[in-house]
Amino acid sequence: MFELKKGAFVVDELRNVSIHIGKIVEEEEEEWEEAGPTPKPGIIELRKWDHKLLERYEPFYAPMQDFCNLCTMGPCDLSMNKKGACGIDLKTAKARLVTIACCIGASAHTAHARHLVDHLIEEYGEDLPIDLGGNVNVEAPVMRTVVGIKPKTLGDLREALSWAEKEIVKVLHSVHIGNEESYFDYESKALHVSMADHVGMEVADIAQIVAYNFPKAEPNTPLVDTGFGIVDVSKPTIVVVGHNVMYARPVTDYLDEQGRLDDFEIAGLCCTAHDMTRYSAKAKIFGPIYYQLRVIRAGLADVVISDEQCIRADLLDACKKAGVPLIATSDAAVRGLPDVSEWPVEKIVDALVSGKLPGVFLPVPEKVGQVAPLVAEAVFRKHGGERKYKFFENDEQLMEEVNKCTQCMNCVFACPHSLRVDQGMVHAQKTGDLSKLAKLEEICIACGKCEQACPKNIKIINVIMRANYDNLYNKTGKTRVGRGPIQDTEIRKVGQPIVFGQIPGVIAAVGCINYPDEMKSIVEILEEFLKRRYIVVTSGCHAMDIGMIKDEEGKTLYEKYPGDFDAGGLVNVGSCVSNAHISGATIKIANIFAMRPLRGNYAEIADYVLNRVGAVGFSWGPYSHKAASIATGFNRLGVPVVVGPHGTKYRRAYIGKPWKKDKWWVYDIKTKQKINIEPAPDSLLVAVETKEEAIVQLARLCIRPNDTSAGRQIKLTHYIELHQKYYGDLPDDWPVYVRSEADLPLKQREELLRILEEQHGWKIDWDKKKIVDGPIRPYDAGFNPTLVEEVYAKYTKG
Amino acid sequence: MFELKKGAFVVDELRNVSIHIGKIVEEEEEEWEEAGPTPKPGIIELRKWDHKLLERYEPFYAPMQDFCNLCTMGPCDLSMNKKGACGIDLKTAKARLVTIACCIGASAHTAHARHLVDHLIEEYGEDLPIDLGGNVNVEAPVMRTVVGIKPKTLGDLREALSWAEKEIVKVLHSVHIGNEESYFDYESKALHVSMADHVGMEVADIAQIVAYNFPKAEPNTPLVDTGFGIVDVSKPTIVVVGHNVMYARPVTDYLDEQGRLDDFEIAGLCCTAHDMTRYSAKAKIFGPIYYQLRVIRAGLADVVISDEQCIRADLLDACKKAGVPLIATSDAAVRGLPDVSEWPVEKIVDALVSGKLPGVFLPVPEKVGQVAPLVAEAVFRKHGGERKYKFFENDEQLMEEVNKCTQCMNCVFACPHSLRVDQGMVHAQKTGDLSKLAKLEEICIACGKCEQACPKNIKIINVIMRANYDNLYNKTGKTRVGRGPIQDTEIRKVGQPIVFGQIPGVIAAVGCINYPDEMKSIVEILEEFLKRRYIVVTSGCHAMDIGMIKDEEGKTLYEKYPGDFDAGGLVNVGSCVSNAHISGATIKIANIFAMRPLRGNYAEIADYVLNRVGAVGFSWGPYSHKAASIATGFNRLGVPVVVGPHGTKYRRAYIGKPWKKDKWWVYDIKTKQKINIEPAPDSLLVAVETKEEAIVQLARLCIRPNDTSAGRQIKLTHYIELHQKYYGDLPDDWPVYVRSEADLPLKQREELLRILEEQHGWKIDWDKKKIVDGPIRPYDAGFNPTLVEEVYAKYTKG
Amino acid sequence: MAVTKEEKFPVAKRFDIADVQVSRDATAVKPKIVANVIKKAKRPLLITGGQLLKDEKLVEFAVKFAEKGIPIAATAGSSKPLIEKGVKPVSKTYTLHQITQFLQDEEFKGFDGSGNYDTVVFLGFLPYYLSRMLSSLKHFSKITTIAIDEFYQPHAKFSFTNLTKDRELYYSMLQEVLDNL
């Protein structure tokens, strides 16, 4: 068999026949599955599903500004729901903003994927097979479900990318002045583009896994050093910052070739750190975005390589001030630097080491691989290997800075967390004791706003970091390297207990670090679920923070809990783009366990997940547009998401009203009836303020209508226990989840039955200890819920 | 020759050989032109060119808000150039906003194009040839130059679209928190995505021209009725609103088939109106966006069909109140309406006519074609054909409304134009004279903000419209139907006089209607140039307003000036997407007249245009994101744009500093030297406040370094004359444009020479009446300027 | 230097094209006024937040509000210390986010089913979180909102003024409210 590829051909044996090949020649699609109703959906194909969600989980808006100034007819005062010059009202205007945010988030991942795929095809060819290891046959569940394709090679991924790009542009079009009149339809578009975001993420991560040979769904990936204090300061240190590992990866290759990998430290900030460790377990993780200024100002870096996303916009400035050369690599973040792609390596190195240029733009990965180590080594030598600088030259300097403070409180009003820098300062001034300042370090995100506001130009970050330097330096631990997808075999094992409820839930802790509380709170929250044998999945910044918080015995959660996707497992999927494996896992449950077809069958799958898969997303410190689109993409798939309090600044939530009885119903395929159900889950996107509230909310949102009695009993037991533990009493709403006495926690059964009888008027048969009357609906083992008419029709016909 | 198309083939004659065809099989590209340096450019390929522009035309920022709240670390006070929590500073934050705006604008056109192309390929097949008439061989100058392709069929357009979509997503990615640190690089991205916008527009307009057989570059297109008073109120009236004609077009077809085209009125608002008339000259143009509420509240519509972009976001609400059924058609603007695609026509008609549904979402063009006339007729009959309603039932009602006013001035403070509604009201209250209110109608954009603010809930728009009803009704005139591209033959004729300067300039008046002054000001401005035999090109809303302002003899500019692309011609290219033909025309001058190759050769072409083509864009009333990206796209191509004062709300301009001598230089290919030149043009994007200022600024920005003496003399003559006429004196800067005495206006030569000698210290040889010393540079007939090193190298080597 | 009301000149007023930004700012009020507004309410509600877990004093004040007969919806775990002190919150499980959603619904009948609240007092929240909820209530409800946290909350209808170096001053303001109830 010979393969015709690009170009025009004359087949020798066929004289007088020239074969002219049309531009797009679609391959006869392998019939891997019957095509569902919505392959490559446009904006309206899934609108009906969205409206189902939105009618139940009503959009909630918390405007950040009273006015709109998106166009030159404005600014328009939209307060108290007035309309602007274009006729838009406040809710619709906010829904439009959310749609823009989700477009930006989806674009970030999709462009990231595009950069990767185009680059990798150049490097490895379009025929590089997509092989995610022997235990992964459902290789791209999101693409299968959304786009309707089953990619076999790197080249096949382009089809998904083109679809995503097209849809992002269409949705962005709709935010142009004069489009939607209804916030419902903007929300539907936000959901749509966020679904595309998950496609973009899946493409990106699959591409880098197969090309760079990252771990392929292995539960037991290595543990890598994580935290502020991880690097051996006697070695030249290369710091990578950002999200797209393709630019910095050759550093490892180059040093490996030279046999000098051990002579350097390579440590990363943000997701590039994850992906560097997935490429080579010799790389280390400094930490997430708020460690950028910490690391640079501490003088730990000898050279910084930045790529794209979640990099501080004053990185060059910060590097300049610290005397650290910067190599910017991605066209998404050129930073005003001169493009030195064409320069010979020596010239670039010289310019950077001599300080002739504070930074360069070098979008050529191979050259970055050579330049960075050379620069790092030279800079390291230049400084004579000195690393004593700890934010200040010495203690006198520190106290001089502290003493400048007048307690004007400008910093407090500028601080996103309203940290009482003034109190820390005055305490130190009076007593010399830095502990109050040190305490701030645990919440401070090193954003620098206080410094911008301080009339005395105090280097507040440096003061805070220095005050807590020993603790900071002790923040070292281990992160389990991102493993990528979940195995089909794992899904086969946990599918049923998840769907039936015996595994009480899957908690997916993903996203950024704008926590309302000390960093260790994320660990406290998650450990509560690990101990209770929920499955905990993580990625991105959350996954790093977990890696640097140790218990009394010096162990991180990664060291205490296994990496399996199973009850009590703590699974780090990897970087932000690896989040697609989490949505993918919920899809695989529907497919592998429940045999639901995926191909272009999104609504059925999402409906399955919403009603059956007790997975809840959790973003304790969300801040970025990507976090917004990731969460919204989970929502469309039927996965509720709990966010920390900063998440309210996204301006929109999806919050159901459990007391509106008529909102909570499903079609039951078994009884062929529309029946009222318990409000579970009762929110799709909701914020919590404290770690206590996070824990309780996560537990309650794991409940699903489809839970078996055994499953419901387990879920309710945890929910009630946690509510009692943290809220001091039974939940307000526990009875709504009770369908029969079998749903009740064993230990409390009698007590609860009594409460049902006395306080809620339920009828109890005390002989049999049975509920006779009261529940919203009785338990039915064959219950087969769906919200989708077409799904109902499909499974009830014949 | 047999053609292989989609699918897999077994060639019978070749036993045992099955030909497997890879997914993307690129056709051997016809060698129509040697490929230039930047086909399908990414973000950085043209960055060098951008930086050339930006160093000269320094970005200017006018923040609309002191803070940023794009992410959940905010809001951040960025005032006085403080940095936010992400490290961004105010200028960079504003540049990021501008980049977002340009992404939205580019997405609007590109998604519009995508909708069209996908739909038209379904309807006409991908092989429909791109035939723009015999006089157009350079069919797609923007695509050739930017993308590097020469599209032959509808199907070929997809390649350009995919490129544009990819780039939009990449640029949108870069606005995610943590990307650019430099406003220069955001501006470069805004320029990039806006260049893609012009590709999107060109694709859209070419697709509809060839598929719908719109006029193909014909100068003498028909004149169609334009204005508020154009429809025969004794016929059922179908009103189309928006920008994408594909949905409403079948209305004409259907009525034509039925032989009933003359029994209805079909009139449009916004660009769909242009495109309806390009399809059928029986269609009429009500006017631009600010006629939406006027037309609907006047009760002129029996049914409204909306598609996408520049539609009021309260259209459904407005239609409901007026009892007019609405058919929404585009997925960009679903308006919360039920999707009735699957319903039979009768059911839809019944729902709308009975009022069971106030509107429907019907994205099926063929059905729209049938539903709309049926609904219009039934609604018309239902009302008994009555059309006496003129915003109020009667004069008493009007005066009742007027008398409610307490002169609280809330309306004035809400009005984008600060119109003194209060004074109009009080005058009417006291005297019964409505003339002060009537006067407001000439500026009022019928945005409705005053009504939102009025504590008395006065229907202010209705009052104003009714006060000026007779004049409003008399706003009828003629618009020359949009002609699409400029012919190659026309370019051949005017190329030289434009480049040499004898045609003093091309004024491209495009964009929206947020004028600072009465509507007729646009006509006054343009007629000044038409009389002086500039070429005036127009499109979109400007083109419509021109069509409804008549002179004393009742003639519009279209009736007074021919439609040729030639001196003194007034060329309506068509709708917003037709703007690509204007950028295309400047490109064609470089290609057809100067033989510069286009293919992937953007920087050279833009450099050519900047230095030689005296074209200036003009948007007197810009308001939308599309206007922002169109203007920015022109800027990258080297075409300066003048905007009305509302244009400052885009927050960013590009304004050079003529007094910075070192900023104004070129390489001269002839003398092989870098030489200082006059600052011409000295701004790329600048706002003006009054029509007088618009006129003078447009004239001065037509000057180009490459003008011959004859050309410069003509341009300077107009500039000086206009400056004297409107500013009362000689321009401040005229001497900088003088290279030799031959550049001086003939009539004023001696006077000006004397001024140069006395006030500017120039040396004059009075015998020869020659300048001996003084100019920035001498005139050199062979002067061959470029800013681009590569272009310099190309033309100086050998 | 600045023009104040008493002068013959008109007052300075922000408006749309001059970047109006907050149309209705909270009236910064003294404790007595807070007490008066609460007293006038037909259906008042106090919502307590997570900061009660970090500041014992706030718990004490909340208890006193309860003692004055004001029902408490405790969020974020603040029910626990309240219950320990004998208060029975009318709501414990729902987050402020959810409650804010409920309050905006005309069909919401309160936690006891006897009708929505007309006046809601907020105590013990992270300021940025409360700010968003108050904004939502300002735009989309007619409820009288009163912020008695340490930070001025412009989106409330009535708000305490800003925090100072002196936290005792703040506590005394809370006490003054209670004294006047």
Place this chain on the structure above:
Amino acid sequence: MAVTKEEKFPVAKRFDIADVQVSRDATAVKPKIVANVIKKAKRPLLITGGQLLKDEKLVEFAVKFAEKGIPIAATAGSSKPLIEKGVKPVSKTYTLHQITQFLQDEEFKGFDGSGNYDTVVFLGFLPYYLSRMLSSLKHFSKITTIAIDEFYQPHAKFSFTNLTKDRELYYSMLQEVLDNL
């Protein structure tokens, strides 16, 4: 009802997370203050705008400023009526947009080459247009800007208060400035 400065309570202050929006509002000033500020200026400049073409009175006032020795940069065609009245503007050709760009450049030496202006007064502009230019100057320059149009301009350093029904009041304010110069 509201807390004012004299009280023992701290003042209400907008800040970032509570949606701070204009960090520095113009001080709304009386005519006398305007005159004082101009008098103190080392290099004052009056920029006139297109509204002079629609309001003859504004031209008269501008002429009086010129008579007091304040150089005028006339924009938007306002040079014409001024020249007709014998004023010689230092700039006629450039738009306010351009001049605002120039003013922000440390290398700008003024229209006469003897140095940039330290105090710029604006008269006769469309309010939304002027608002943007003042915002630009506020953020990116140290120039003292004074808006003496009929609308309050929050982005200026000093501004007249807002327009009223009574345009005569406005004219009298302009006259008062001139009287005190």
